Amino acid sequence: MSEEVTSPNYWKSLGELAKNEEYEKFVEREFPENATELNDQVSRRSFLRVMGASIALAGFAACRRPVQKIMPYSEEPEDIVPGNPLYYASAMPFQDALAGIVVENNEGRPSKVEGNELHPASKGNTSIFGQGSLLNMYDPDRSRYIRKDGERSSVSAFAEFCSEHFANTDQNIAFISEANSSITYSRLKEQALETFSNAQWITYEPFGEDHALEGTNIAFGQRLRTYNHFGQANVIVSFDDDFLNPAANKNSVEDTKQFTDGRSVSSPEDGMSRLYTVESTFSLTGSNADNRLRIKSGDIELFVYALAAELSQSVSGLEAFNGYSNEFSDHEWIPVLAEELLENRGDSILTVGRDHKPALHATIAAMNVALGNAGETVSYYDVPHIEDQNNQEAFTELVDNLNSGTIDTVVLVGTNPAFTAPADLNFPEAISNAEQVVHLSDYYDETSKLANWHINRAHFLEAWGDGTSYTGTRSIIQPQIEPLYSGISEIEFLNTILTGEESDGFDLVQETWQDYFTSNFQDQWERVLHDGVAEEEEYPTVSVNIAEEFGSQAATFVGEAQPSEGMELVIRADSTVFDGRYANNGWLQELPKPMTKITWDNVALMSKKTADELGVTEAGLGKSEVEVVSITVDGTTIEIPAWVQPGHADDSITITVGYGREGIGRVANTMGTDTYPLRTTENMLVADNISIEKTNRTYEIACTQDHNTMEGRSLLRHATLQEYREDPNFSSYESSYDAEMPGLSYAEEHGEDRPLSIFNSIDEQEYPADEPQWGMAIDLNACTGCGVCTIACTAENNIPVIGKREVSEGREMHWIRNDRYFDGDVNNPKALHQPVPCMHCELAPCEQVCPVAATTHSDDGMNQMTYNRCIGTRYCANNCPYKVRRFNFFNYSKEFLTTGDDPEIVQMAMNPEVTVRFRGVMEKCTYCVQRVNRAKINRSIETNGETKKPKDGAVETACQQACPADAIYFGDLTDPESEVVKAKKDNRNYLLLEELNTRPRTSYLAKLRNPNPKLA
Incomplete structure (x- = not known):
């Protein structure tokens, strides 16, 4: 090359940026001594105690199918072929918006959730909460039965109570509900308000859209x-x-x-x-x-x-x-x-x-x-189910009424205000003044323990329901399995209160939809069940004009606006456990948070400058013992670990909620810090003039940001849109490698155009002409770093959840990691994301060093693992330059099967097409080989054996299918018209560490930004 090219300064953490002595030692001990053993008996018991459903789904159970008596079909159902999954359309509710899903069922048990391509809110993709919802259904810590005053009861006893207690329609009843878009739910709600003359209905969400709706009311005169x-x-x-x-x-x-x-x-x-x-x-x-x-x-x-x-x-x-x-x-x-x-x-x-x-x-x-x-x-x-009044104000007024003793009965539908309500309202004390409290919930949670009646709720995958998307598209929720713990749905719960009789959700939903399908009902009903979406108009849109009153109101609130004073506290929903409702989900707990890469905890985020002023030092590398700070707001103090976040605003602290729960489940218990006590009616989002100081305590945080470090080698390439236009080939190998790269000078002397490697002399494998050749391309310009690919891969491939302790040791098992890099100054860096699965190298270093040939190439070009052959030397992991191999350190199947309740239930979620790995073997991304082989078999059947090459798009890997950004392309490299081939022909396409000449089949399209040059 004519001039030296400087490598970008990408860094994952402050330690890597500094490259201090601690960092060098951390890099050297990436594979610690004696890492294969876990001899601490206390940790073994603790591990089992906290993992719950997660560990069984992870692959630590011995069986892939539930333990049950085998009963033959007297007449085999026409639509069931053993070994072939069935797919059913449904929808997932999240607050008051549905997203269409398709659920894979294996012989009567749901095993995977995907997006519905026909539904406008998903278009075939999902979020991390959609992927994690399956684990919530199989959670053995969910509430298993109805309780009356803490003692076990039954649905029939609850129905009898309702027929007597709610016969008095003049009593003062307060319904407190989660946000819900169900049409049937709204119909029953209206019936309740008509039936009970002194009833009020409050929708309470700790993180809802009330302020946004009230804002449009100020601007346009109506809540939109x-x-x-x-x-x-x-x-x-x-x-x-x-x-x-x-x-x-x-x-x-x-x-x-x-x-x-x-x-x-x-x-x-x-x-x-x-x-x-x-x-x-x-x-x-x-x-x-x-x-x-x-x-x-x-x-x-x-x-x-x-x-x-x-x-x-x-x-x-x-x-x-x-x-x-x-x-x-x-x-x-x-x-x-x-x-x-x-x-x-x-x-x-x-x-x-x-x-x-x-x-x-x-x-x-x-x-x-x-x-x-x-x-x-x-x-x-214009959304019909949005109430006319501000929910937060109405909720505060309701608490006042509870304190005054004017409420006779409180009915809570799903919501958990004893945990999430503003602390200054003291909701637990207020609700004690009601004569009767009835609570429907997934867990026997903080509010349930204050109720006279706790009703265990059915998961949405177990119950009939309906609802609308964010913009109003209607869908039906159809159950995939009988309720595992005999729970009832929201609509069944409300109807029982209204009628005093046990209810059937199917009949309730059909009754509602009779009003929509006035002719040919059965045909239209079946069509909606099949498609998962109704063909109709959305919510009506409104042509808006600024209200006349807006000017005077704006003058008032502009005049009252004041700059933030002192240190501020920002309170937000957590990116993985939300408001706490997903706290007992091990998949989500172990998913690294997008920007910090912290797992299993919440922290107080602050800038480097703010940390220096407080005397707080940044986290160390690997197993991070971080300093704990105390935060005081209006006389209430909590202690929480501090975390220095590059790019954070100065004089500002950010915390998230949802942690620090007790008595909920084995995953959630004792994890993190309960930060809701700092959230009050006056400080729902931001609190000014807070007090914060160091304590003398430290706390261990499991963070993955320094795991799988590339030791300064650049895996990610990016440019501005203008730079791309000036040099469309900026990401090519010749444009991006360092002139001082080892091996380059020798190569130039011998007329080579790239550095030599130990693999140059190895003959490439020859492949059968009738086999497809699989490859992948990941568009970094599309990837947002949300992490849904990691969760989807976990759900599809029975990947272990290993817990906080083992994550802190660098042993997380995710087959696809999502690296987050910073670029630039620590105070104001840019951030970039890069998913990294197995590269499926043509000249794979792992294959050259395995002494038992456990890792080999298949006829369709994939780097495969033979688990039964692997003896656990880990030579392959040491020789993988991309660090994408995971060693399975543990095998707790025997202990788990004799521990806990109903282990056969949690085993039901395992994908029967994926091997359950045992201790002592290496595992990694397989390009979802089970999906590939299924498609090849189907294609061979379709063509009577003429070809095994599936049509383009017939195979989607789990990460590709889930990605809402459509950032992942996968297909047959021998098909010139395939999307993956077109992606690889893009001039932004590049290979990771191409100078090593491993010939990866996974490539990347470089990241582009479009900054305003005036603000560069």
């Missing part, structure tokens, strides 16, 4: 749901709105797909949208931004008002902001954003986090109207 068409916008400005994160956006799957569609680039001539984010903590959305500004969350309100004032000089409708000025009015971003938005009128989107003040949502709505975005890139839906 905002829907952003991210795929149609040229410019997107996000103010603390982590819309790519399923924990922050109940419509994240659809929004992610739209967002990545708007940034799809196949040639230098293509354009892509530009994303600006203004936020306090480094969010998943912020990591995908082209330009990111970190400011305190409490100052975002002032920043938006300053931008509105700048825009008011050029557009109508924002007159209330004319002449307004604050400390951000002179910020360099304000004129740049205003210019961009004005140049893209009707082609831009402004959005704000759902928990910010209604006034801020109203301002954003008015700005979208003023810029011509309403009706173009932003739609507003």
